[in-house]
Amino acid sequence: MAFKLYVTLGLTFALFLWRIFHKWTFRKLYKRIPHRRIFLFDKLSYYLVLLMLCVISLNTIGVSLSDILATAGILTLAIGFAAKTSVSHLISGFILLGTKLIQRGDLIEVGPHTGIIEDIDVFATHLRTFDNVLISLPNGKLLNEYVSNYSQYPIRRISCDKIISTQDLDESLIDDLKRRLQSLPSLMIDPEPLIVLSDSPGRGVLMSARAWCESSMFITARNDLLLEVSACLRARGVNSDAELFNSDRPRP
Amino acid sequence: MSQLLTQSPSLSLWYHLSRESPLQVSEDQPLYVGDYVVNFERRGDLYKYSLSTAQHGGESLLPQSTKVGFFDSALSMIIVRATLLDKPLIVRLKEPIHIAPRSHLNLRVSRPLSVQIIAAHKTSELTLIHRPITPMRLTSYGEITKPMVCYHWTSDPVTHPQSENEALVPLRIENQTKHGVEMKKIVLYRGLLKLFKTHQYLVTNEVKVLITSKSEASMKYMSTPPATEEKAELIFEPKEEGAPRLLRRLRLRSQRGIGVEYGF
Numbered sequence: 001m002a003f004k005l006y007v008t009l010g011l012t013f014a015l016f017l018w019r020i021f022h023k024w025t026f027r028k029l030y031k032r033i034p035h036r037r038i039f040l041f042d043k044l045s046y047y048l049v050l051l052m053l054c055v056i057s058l059n060t061i062g063v064s065l066s067d068i069l070a071t072a073g074i075l076t077l078a079i080g081f082a083a084k085t086s087v088s089h090l091i092s093g094f095i096l097l098g099t100k101l102i103q104r105g106d107l108i109e110v111g112p113h114t115g116i117i118e119d120i121d122v123f124a125t126h127l128r129t130f131d132n133v134l135i136s137l138p139n140g141k142l143l144n145e146y147v148s149n150y151s152q153y154p155i156r157r158i159s160c161d162k163i164i165s166t167q168d169l170d171e172s173l174i175d176d177l178k179r180r181l182q183s184l185p186s187l188m189i190d191p192e193p194l195i196v197l198s199d200s201p202g203r204g205v206l207m208s209a210r211a212w213c214e215s216s217m218f219i220t221a222r223n224d225l226l227l228e229v230s231a232c233l234r235a236r237g238v239n240s241d242a243e244l245f246n247s248d249r250p251r252p
Numbered sequence: 253m254s255q256l257l258t259q260s261p262s263l264s265l266w267y268h269l270s271r272e273s274p275l276q277v278s279e280d281q282p283l284y285v286g287d288y289v290v291n292f293e294r295r296g297d298l299y300k301y302s303l304s305t306a307q308h309g310g311e312s313l314l315p316q317s318t319k320v321g322f323f324d325s326a327l328s329m330i331i332v333r334a335t336l337l338d339k340p341l342i343v344r345l346k347e348p349i350h351i352a353p354r355s356h357l358n359l360r361v362s363r364p365l366s367v368q369i370i371a372a373h374k375t376s377e378l379t380l381i382h383r384p385i386t387p388m389r390l391t392s393y394g395e396i397t398k399p400m401v402c403y404h405w406t407s408d409p410v411t412h413p414q415s416e417n418e419a420l421v422p423l424r425i426e427n428q429t430k431h432g433v434e435m436k437k438i439v440l441y442r443g444l445l446k447l448f449k450t451h452q453y454l455v456t457n458e459v460k461v462l463i464t465s466k467s468e469a470s471m472k473y474m475s476t477p478p479a480t481e482e483k484a485e486l487i488f489e490p491k492e493e494g495a496p497r498l499l500r501r502l503r504l505r506s507q508r509g510i511g512v513e514y515g516f
Contacts, residue, residue, distance in 0.1 A: 153396075153397055153399070154392075154401055155392050155401060185387065185389055188389075188390050188391050188392055189389050189391040189404045190342075190391040190392060190393075190404070212392065214401055
C-alpha cells in the first residue's frame with residue numbers, strides 16, 4: 001500500500017517536473033522559432049509524455065502493459081461510444097493543427113463570431129472577440145463551419161461600392177477618383193487601385209472602387225477609401241444615395 | 253563636450269551623422285530629423301518625448317502607440333543613427349533603362365533610410381524611435397498569395413543622393429542574354445544590404461544584377477561598396493534575428509533576393 005502511495009507521489013512529482021520543463025523549454029523555443037512551426041509539436045509532446053506517465057504508473061502498481069493494451073481496445077470502443085463528440089473534437093483539433101488552416105493570432109470569422117485566435121487546444125479553439133469576450137469553439141464545429149481567415153495573406157483587397165446616376169458618369173470622374181486613391185498613403189501602389197463599373201438596372205451605375213492594403217492596416221485603409229470616395233463624389237456634386245435613383249422617384 | 257539641440261528645423265540625417273559630439277536632451281529645443289520633430293518634456297525623474305511629422309502633416313502615418321513615450325532622465329544624451337528600412341524596398345526607375353545584349357553598366361540609384369533616435373548614458377541605450385526618415389508608401393511584389401510587402405521608392409540613375417536623408421546604391425548590371433533588356437525597377441532585400449559612410453554621403457554595398465533571360469535575373473550582394481568609394485566606414489549592418497543556427501541557414505537558403513526572377 002505504502003509502495004503504491006510512493007509510486008503515485010513519485011509520478012505526480014515527475015508530472016509536475018515535466019510540466020515545468022515543458023513550459024520552460026517551449027517558452028524559450030517560442031521566442032526563437034515562429035509559433036506555427038512548433039505548436040503541434042508542443043501539444044503532441046505534452047500529451048505523449050502524459051500518456052507515458054499514465055502507462056508507467058499503471059504498470060508500476062501492478063497492471064501489466066499487455067493487460068493495458070488488451071483492455072485498450074475495449075476501452076477505446078467504450079470511450080468512443082461514450083465520448084464520441086469529444087473524440088471528434090480531439091481529432092478535429094489535430095487536423096486543424098496539422099493542416100495549419102488557422103493559427104494562433106489569426107483574425108477569423110466563424111458563423112456569428114469574429115475575433116482573434118488566442119489558443120488552439122486539442123478539444124477547442126479559443127477566440128477573443130473585439131469586445132473582449134473569450135469564446136471557446138469546439139474543434140469539430142470549427143471544421144464543419146465556414147471559416148473566413150482574414151490573416152492568411154499579408155495583403156487584402158478592400159472595396160467601396162456606390163450607385164451613381166448615368167448622367168454623372170464620365171471618364172473624368174473615374175480619372176479623378178483613381179488619382180485620389182493613388183495618393184492615399186494607406187493604400188498600396190501596386191496592385192494599383194481600380195474602378196469597376198457595372199449596370200444596376202433601374203438605379204443607375206454601380207461604381208466599385210477597389211484597392212489593396214496591408215492586412216494589418218485593413219481598418220485604416222477601408223476608412224480612408226470610403227472617406228476619399230465620398231469626398232471625391234461630393235466635390236464633383238455627384239449624389240450617390242441609392243434611394244434617390246429609384247425609377248419612380250425624381251432625380252433631385 | 254555636449255551641445256544643445258539646434259533650433260533649425262528639418263535637419264538632415266547627414267547633419268546629425270556628421271556631428272562630432274552627441275546631443276543633450278533639452279526641453280526648450282525640439283530635435284528635428286528629416287520630416288520628424290521630437291519634443292522632450294521633463295516629468296520628475298522621467299523625460300516625456302513625443303513624435304510628430306514636421307513637414308508633411310501626415311499625422312495619420314504615425315501609429316498612435318509610438319507617438320509618445322517616457323524614458324529615464326539619466327539617459328540625457330541623444331544619438332541619431334542611420335539604418336536601413338525594416339522592409340524590402342522596390343526602387344522604380346523614373347525612366348526605364350535599356351541594357352544592350354551582352355553588355356554591362358554601372359549605375360547608382362538613391363534609396364531612403366531609417367532613422368534611429370536613441371537616448372543614452374554611458375553604456376545604457378534606449379531606442380526611442382526607429383522608423384523611415386520620410387513617410388513611405390507600401391507596394392507588393394510577387395505572387396498574390398505570397399506577396400512580399402515592400403516600401404516603394406522612385407529614383408533616376410544618380411551620382412549623388414537626391415537629398416541628405418538618402419543613400420546611394422551602387423549597381424552593376426550585366427546582361428548575359430542575346431537580347432536588349434529594359435529595366436524598370438529593382439527590389440532590394442533588406443537583410444543583405446549594409447550602410448557605409450564616406451566623406452560626402454552614405455552608400456550601401458554593391459549589388460550585382462545578372463540578367464539571364466528576358467524576365468529573369470539573379471542578384472548578388474557584395475560585402476563592400478565599389479572600390480571607387482574612398483574611405484567607406486561601415487555604420488550599419490543588419491543582424492539575423494532570433495532563429496537558431498540551423499533554421500537560420502535553412503531560411504537563408506530559401507531567401508528571396510538570391511534566387512532568379514528577382515529584381516524586375
